[in-house]
Amino acid sequence: MKKFPPLGKPKRPGRAAVEIRDLSKRFGAVAAVNHLSFEIEPGRVTGFLGPNGAGKSTTLRALLGLVQPSSGSATFGGLRYDELDEPSARVGAVLEDASFHPGRSARNHLRVLAITGNHPPHRVEEVLSAVGLSDAADRRVKGYSMGMRQRLAIAAALLGDPQVLILDEPSNGLDPPGIIWLRGLMREQAADGRAVLISSHVLAEVAQSVDDVGVIADGELRAQGPLEQVLGGSDGPATTVRAQDPVRLTGALERRGHRVDRDGDVLNVFGATPEEVGEIAGHERLAVLGLAPRTRSLEEAFIALTGVQS
DSSP: OOOOOSTTOOSSTTOOSEEEEEEEEEETTEEEEEEEEEEEOTTOEEEEEOOTTSSHHHHHHHHTTSSOOSEEEEEBTTBOGGGSSSGGGTEEEEOTTOOOOTTSBHHHHHHHHHHHHTOOTHHHHHHHHHTTOGGGTTSBGGGOOHHHHHHHHHHHHHTTOOSEEEEESTTTTOOHHHHHHHHHHHHHHHHTTOEEEEEOSOHHHHHTTOSEEEEEETTEEEEEEEHHHHHHOSSOOEEEEEESSHHHHHHHHHHTTOEEEEETTEEEEESOOHHHHHHHHHHTTOOEEEEEEOOOOHHHHHHHHHSSOO
16 A cells, blocks of 8 residues: 655644644634634544534534635645545545445445545455454445444545544444444554544543544634643642541631532542642641542533533
C-alpha cells in the first residue's frame, strides 16, 4: 500500500492533523457554526460533543468538503479535503447516514470502493477481518442488522489505511461486545499514530474512549482540551471526603471559604485539594474515613458547558 508523508507536508513541526480555523457556516439567517476553532492531534482520540443542533454535523461536513464554509477553514494539515492526494487514503469517515446498495454483498461493496480509491485488493479482506465480518462477507447487505451495517461502514473508512479517522455516532446499532470492540479499535488506531475524531451523544462511552474533548453549543466552542482538564471545570480542585463528623467538618471548610455539598457523611468540597482538606480536618481534630480527588462526570461537564440535559 502506498504510504503518504504527514498530512499537508507540514511547514512547521508537530502540525495538527485536523485544523478548524475561525469556521462559520450560515444557512440563511441561521448560524449553524460561528467562528469555531480547534485542532485534532495525531495519536489521540478526540471526542466532539454537543446537543442536537449544536453544529457538530455541519462542522464535520465542512471538514469533508460536503458543505462550503461561509468563512474560515477546515483542513487536514493545511489542505482542504478536495486538495488531498488520494483523499480516501488520507481520511476515512463514517457519517451517521451511511448507505449501501442493498443487493450487494459486503465484500463486493468494499471491492468497488477499493477500485475507486485505488487501494490494493488485499485490503478488502484485511478490513473485513478487522471489523469481524469475514464470515458474513458474501451475504447481501439488505440482510444485515444495524450493527453489522455499522461495522461495514467502519470497514469502508479503514480501507485506505487513513491517517485521520472521523466517526460520527459510530456506536449506533452496536451491542455491548461491539462497543467494547469499537473502543479497542479507536485506541489501536491512535496508538499507531492516527488522529481519531469521534462525534457522539453517548457520553458514558465517550468518557471511556477519548484522550481529548471538544464541546460545542449554539455553533460555538465551549471547551476543548484533555478529558481530565475539561472534567475539572473552572472551580479549581475538588475533593470527596467521608467524615466521622460531617457537620463539624462542613463548618470548618466553609469558614475557610470552600463550598461544600453534603450527602450524609460524604462531602464534596470545591476549591480544595485532598491535602488541604486533610490538613483542615487534622487542625480541627476531626476523623476522616476516606479522602480522594473528585472530578465531574462527563455528563455533569456537558450540562454545565452547554446548559442542556444530555
